[in-house]
Amino acid sequence: MVAQVVEALRVIEDGAYLDGTFGRGGHARRVLERLGAGGRLLLMDKDPDAIAVAEREFGADPRVAIRRGSFAALADWDLARAGLDGVLFDLGVSSPQLDVAERGFSFGKDGPLDMRMDPDAGESAAEWLAHADEREIADVLWTYGEERMSRRIARAIVARRAEAPLTRTAQLAELIAAVVPRGRQDIHPATRSFQAIRIHVNRELADLEAGLDAAHAVLKPGGRLAVISFHSLEDRIVKRFIAGRAKAPPGNRRLPAAEDFEPTLHAIGGARKADDAEIAANPRARSAVLRVAEKPGVGNRESGIEEPGIGNRESGIGRTKAKSAGAAADRGGALFRFPIPYSPFPAAAELRP
Numbered sequence: 001m002v003a004q005v006v007e008a009l010r011v012i013e014d015g016a017y018l019d020g021t022f023g024r025g026g027h028a029r030r031v032l033e034r035l036g037a038g039g040r041l042l043l044m045d046k047d048p049d050a051i052a053v054a055e056r057e058f059g060a061d062p063r064v065a066i067r068r069g070s071f072a073a074l075a076d077w078d079l080a081r082a083g084l085d086g087v088l089f090d091l092g093v094s095s096p097q098l099d100v101a102e103r104g105f106s107f108g109k110d111g112p113l114d115m116r117m118d119p120d121a122g123e124s125a126a127e128w129l130a131h132a133d134e135r136e137i138a139d140v141l142w143t144y145g146e147e148r149m150s151r152r153i154a155r156a157i158v159a160r161r162a163e164a165p166l167t168r169t170a171q172l173a174e175l176i177a178a179v180v181p182r183g184r185q186d187i188h189p190a191t192r193s194f195q196a197i198r199i200h201v202n203r204e205l206a207d208l209e210a211g212l213d214a215a216h217a218v219l220k221p222g223g224r225l226a227v228i229s230f231h232s233l234e235d236r237i238v239k240r241f242i243a244g245r246a247k248a249p250p251g252n253r254r255l256p257a258a259e260d261f262e263p264t265l266h267a268i269g270g271a272r273k274a275d276d277a278e279i280a281a282n283p284r285a286r287s288a289v290l291r292v293a294e295k296p297g298v299g300n301r302e303s304g305i306e307e308p309g310i311g312n313r314e315s316g317i318g319r320t321k322a323k324s325a326g327a328a329a330d331r332g333g334a335l336f337r338f339p340i341p342y343s344p345f346p347a348a349a350e351l352r353p
Contacts, residue, residue: 001228001274001290005088006030008226008268008292014038015085018218020071020211022050023094025057032063039063042079046070046118046202047097070118072210075217085223087215091208092230093117093198095284105198107173107190113166115198125197126167134158144205144233145196149180153193169194195231208234212241216265221297224268229289235271242267242293268292 005027009017013036019028022045031041043054043066051068058064065079071089074080097103097117104114104125113126129137134154141150156179157166166172173190180189199205215225225242229235248261269292274285 001272001278001285001288002026002030004272004274004290005090005226005228006034008272008290009086009088009224011035012039012085016040016042016079016083017086017088018042018044018071018074018080018084018215019088019090020044020074020215021088021090021094022054023090024050024053024096027088027090028054028058032058032061035063037063040065040079042067042077042084044069044071044074044077046121047094048118048120049096050094070207070211072207072214074211075214080214080218083220083223084215084218085220086226087219087223088226088228089208089211089215090228091204091234101169104169105194107169107188107194110168110170113169113172115194115201117202122203123201125172125201126165128197128201129157129166129172130161140200141193141196143196144199145192145194146233147192147196152179199233205233205237208237209241212238216245216295219295221295223295225265225293225295227291229291230284230287235289235291238291239271242291246293263296265293266296268294 009031011017011031011034013034015035016039017031017035019031019041022028022043025043028041028043035041041058041064043058043064045051045054046069048068051066054064054066059066067077074087093105098106099109101109101111102114103119104112104116113124113129115125116122132140134151134157137157138150138154141147141153147153153176156175157172160166160175166175173188173194176190176193177188182189212225212227219225227238229238242265245265246263246267248263272290272292274282274288279286
């Protein structure tokens, strides 16, 4: 969705932008094409292979700065804290990571059971599966993979590791396939479990929540946030994050009125999908969802979004009375946080097999 992203960010020649998931630079190249000599592009990625590509291709460009790390910590970067006109997150695992068996992301290619986007940080999938108890494994598979057979798979993993450790992707994929009834022929039984373990090992949803907060903090008035999600768990977090800062929550007549609600984001359209031509060229794009939001105020010249409360009849952005103190807590995002695995009350636990 390169063209849609660049259009959504409304790149201006002297603007400052951050690509928090560089990957192999598809979005970064198009942003640079629109930047002038006074523009700035900040590139981040957890993956050392991605950073090596960024340094090789863009390291000599004076408009580019490169930093290895998670976008969750983007606000720790002085260059980002100076203010940005646009921030992009392209979530999930990248095609190069999936395609290299040694990275351990794919159940279709045998390799070490690693799954870390940053191989120098945290536990690998094999290390986590070697010590996690059955309940923890089941909760991760259910919460992050929505795997209905989560308990059955967790029991099988614990039983198998008692005989020999699981160290290869093919071992895990075959084990899951042996205990999960085959559904659709085009979907491998291990798909949901591999997704869940990857998300857990990399703290992807926690990083997403922290990264959204950080991006919101460093965006200039008029700056834009663009996020591409690839499954409903990510998209739900992004959608709620934007809505919680764009719209006053519903009131409650039984609670005292809170202070006036002033939006700090404005949703730019709804969910956007890849077109048929892109899906034909790249089938992985079929599940991509792009959401875009803009920080109210004077910023990007073409935005047309004005400061809340000042001449905002055209923009539709202004102050709305929040009716409840509980709603004010929602605006801080506390009630939008994703359920924590192996909590006393995991999501929809009663529906698990």
